[in-house]
Amino acid sequence: MTPREVAALLAYVVQLDPRLALDDQAAAAERLTQWCDLLSDVPATAHGWDAARVARDYIARNPYRIQPSDVSRPWHTHKADAMSRHVGTFEPTAHPEVDPDDQYGNAYVAALRAERHAIAAGHQAPTTHRALTAGPAAAVVERRLAALGEYMPRTVAQALAEYRPVRAERERLARENAPDPLTVACTWCKAAEDEPCRGRAINPRNQQTRYRPMGKSHPCRVEDATAAQLTRHTTQEAAA
Template sequence: MTPREVAALLAYVVRLDPRLTLDDPAAAADRLTQWADLLSDVPATAPGWDAARVARDHIARSPYRIQPSDVSRPWHTHKADQLGRHVGTFEPTAHPHLDPDDVEGYRRALAAERHAIAIGQQAPTTHRAITAGPAAAEVERRLAQLGTYMPRTVAQTLATYRPHRAERERLARADAPDPLTVACTWCAAPEGEPCRGRAVNPRNEQTRHRPRSKPHPCRIEDATAAHLARRNAQETSA
């Protein structure tokens, strides 16, 4: 914070706790100098951070008079949490000036990104969570239908041998439309079963059906429409 921001914070603190009022201008100036020195690396506001709110919470909960450390300590805890939640993956496409083959430039950009997060100028980049919000119940329902009794490491090993199930689990985790949640209007494949292709034996002209690796386009469209309808209903009821 700049000295001006610290002075504004002190004025707010004194208004909330009159015990901190100083009638001596010299003492008030000394306190401002002390707070400005100790809070020089603490921003007034940042993503998920507000120094005034932290000071207010301390005054509301603690019987002790607030000190600069009561603001700086929560900031450093917040900063560590932000850096810990940052996935640390710099996205080159967001910076077209960066040469993808420039390793040193990539490292400098990554360091600058982390520094911006550390000083509160940028929010961390985190993985999109699907364990909360309106989509959580739908994801849990679909995963429950698929079954979750198998350890994830075993499922990953068997994914090569069970491509349909592996793809459905991937779609469920990503909260994406799953074509197998609806029946196919083209080949009449029921819900939960893959689409079928027809093959004719040239010798006896007998017809048989074999599972397709990909669903029919009409089934994808129907699943997408049903998925969007469920999402809209969840958002409306939330």
């Protein structure tokens, strides 16, 4: 902070806590010098930081008279936290003249240092990566995936349902937690898992046999899928 900013902060502090008021001009000048010395490397405002707010919070929560260290210590803690959350990469689009692959070039090192200094000074927010597999972000991801579907928005999937009836039927069964026959192989037509049941047709001219996909599964396959789902549920309840 500049001496002018420190003087403004001191005036604000005295306004909040009149006990700090000084009638002696020499004592007031000495206090201003002390605060300027200890707050010379502390910004008045920065990204996520406001010295006046820190001073106000201290006065509101502590019965003791505020000292300049009560502002400088929180700033250094704030700066250390920002640097620890920064992933250490700069945004290449902000430096089009820098080759990000030339990690030993002077331009790259200078840009990287400038970015870290900007974050340390509070002029720039740290670049962080949020975990997607745990914590609050995981819930956000789950809600987003539930709204969009696995590969496409549900509105698009509904529009395409008539063109891919097998997939649409499997999605319906999954939503209803109903047995999916395609999760097991068919013992009647020998269709493999994830493949639809096959119907046999014989060409009357040459007696050749061919197979065509069926829209519905054979009853024995539905029964096997129901039994398999019941077994899984029983196993899960026993494990719980």
